[in-house]
Amino acid sequence: MSKFYLTTAIDYSNGDPHLGHALEKIGADCIARYHRLRNDTVHFVMGMDEHSQSVIQASARAGETPQAWVDQMAGTFAGYWRRLLCSHDDWIRTTEPRHARAVTALLQRIQQRRPDDLFVAEYEGLYCTGCEEFKQESQIRNGHCIEHPTLDLVPTRERNHFFRLRAYRDPVLERIRSGAFRVEPAIRRNEVVRLLEDGLQDISISRQRQPWGIPFPGDAEQTVYVWFDALINYLSATGFPDGGYERLWPADLHVIGKGITRFHCIIWPAMLLAADLELPRLVWAHGYVQWEGAKMSKTAGTAVDLGGAIARYGPDALRYFLLREIGFENDGNFTWERYDARYTSELADTFGNLVSRTLSLVLRHRGGAVPRDPNGYRTPLEEAGLQTLREYAAAMDAFAVADGAAQVMELASRANRYVEETAPWTLAKTGKDAELDSALANLVRTVARLAVLAAPFIPVKAEVIWNVLGTGRPLAGVRLADLAEPPVEGRTVTKPPILFPKPRTT
Secondary structure, eight states: OOOEEEEHHHHHHHSOOOHHHHHHHHHHHHHHHHHHHOOEEEEEEEEEOEEEEHHHHHHHHHHHOOOHHHHHHHHHHHHHHHHHHHOOOOEEEETTTHHHHHHHHHHHHHHOOGGGGEEEEEEEEEEEEEEEEEGGGGEEEEEEEESTOOOOOOEEEEEEEEEGGGGGHHHHHHHHHTTSSSEEEEHHHHHHHHHHHHHOEEEEEEEEEESSEEEETEEEEEEEEHHHHHHHHHHHHTTTTSSSGTTTTTTTTTEEHHHHHHHHIIIIIHHHHHTTTOOOOOOEEEEOOOTTTTETTTTTTSSSOHHHHHHHHHHHHHHHHHIIOSSSOOOOOHHHHHHHHHHIIIIIIIIIIIHHHHHHHHHHHHTBOOOOOOTOOOOOOHHHHHHHHHHHHHHHHHOOOOOOOOEEEEEEEEHHHHHHHHOOOHHHTTTTTHHHHHHHHHHHHHHHHHHHHHTTTTTHHHHHHHHTTTOSOOOOGGGGGGGSSOOTTTOBBOOOSSSSSSOOOO
């Protein structure tokens, strides 16, 4: 049993979540559920980033205090993630006292260990309120931030506290190249390496007289810069600086979007090195969900409402679609046509149909009692099932969640073909009881495996399937190792509901 501490990026409190946020949270949740299947000790953290100029602006537009605004937004985000069945163990907010204490402690730790790495200077540049960051020339296109092209950059000149980031170019670069600090997938790692090779600039880590934020230690006139503040949430959630935080730290996996790799793969490891703390083991930077080729964002608006996408077929279906269609590496387009097509062909006609026909055959021909295979499960379907277990584990260990979902659906397709090949209804009519028992036993065994393997993707429907198999064991207690011989032989199945109802046509 191994410790597995994973996090998602914490979300800005400046507007409702969209499908891009959902992909990240669902993907991380899928990974967390898979590692529980592996019998790892999982600690999964999500939360909210609540100190920023955009929060001040959004709360002012709403006629509310910043605290009232972030409380409302935290409830909104948490509500969506509950609807999408996220199984996080902790929900951290940067307005919590435990986080403020950790931010102060980390800065003091850097001050004590490497005092020359923190200094005061004047900074002048173009500030993006969407990114909450001063932008360099390479990050600007046509006079606008690449990530937020609808926002105007704000000329800003301030006297701030700075962090000597340039001193950490070589140490961070060496750790990425050696694999001691992993950045994945490779396309993102190459981007980060190029940024490091081009050289770094020291960064401002405070803001002058901003009323909403964590006070900079020793300087009441300054607040900690929102990104420096936000990154530390991953430590705050471990109990840092109190003793025992090492039980969770270092993080095994940070899941983030590709637009914030500079913060997580350059600035964050530099901060940790300055504080003499271990670096996270891996940062995984996923792509974007796009609509007609454009990134979905709160700033620019989005053509797809997250609530409507959940309501269309339920949370399981949206989880499956995003992870299967978009995946967790490259950008991908969301369209209603593709959503409807995958729902119908894969979830309803392939997966749901297999479960329904398998259990109906057992109920019709064996009164619901799952028979023993007199041939000892020496069948092509059993061979396919064992092969799927190996390939599924390899995909999920590599965070290739789209491939993991594909393995589940391919086994369901193979089992449907097995039904046609063995024709249990014909075996029943011709009195071939031994062959019928073998076919039914192999099919139920496969359905049991599919319920467990599908659980990280479609947790509610997977539990429904597992429960109608009558194993007497809760699905939450089943592990991958149990799937070599699923505990279904001799059990009594019951009729399942329609798992994925097809929409009515008019």
